[in-house]
Amino acid sequence: MVIQKDFFKDVYDVVRLIPKGRVTSYGAIANYLGDKRGARMVGYAMNAAHQQIPAVPAHRVLNRAGLLTGKHHFAHQNEMQELLESEGLVVNNEQLVDFNLYFWDPNQELNL
């Protein structure tokens, strides 16, 4: 498949809009897309994010608790944490410190 469904494309677009040093949650993206129940679909979409061009900053997308649930899907399991730390964020035991502080809500920031 050359392209992905619009839902996936929209997910990637939103993720690419996340500012450097900020993070968001799957549910927030799903909510922005209007599918509050589609949080799992967002995560599934991210599963194919690695083959998207330009690369989608999937490392900025965490779960509701701020856990790096998807780090296992990266080329290197520490890649996600390294990238987050590279952006000035702090990760402790698979969890982002002050997740709420760095949280980036598309519905709020994009002022839908």
Next chain:
DNA sequence: AAGGTGACAGTTT
């Protein structure tokens, strides 16, 4: 064609 899985989230016990 049908069933099972999954980078989540909300509700209930």
Next chain:
DNA sequence: TAAACTGCCACCT
């Protein structure tokens, strides 16, 4: 208060 279960919808076998 913390832990566990169910609900959801698209993709894969």
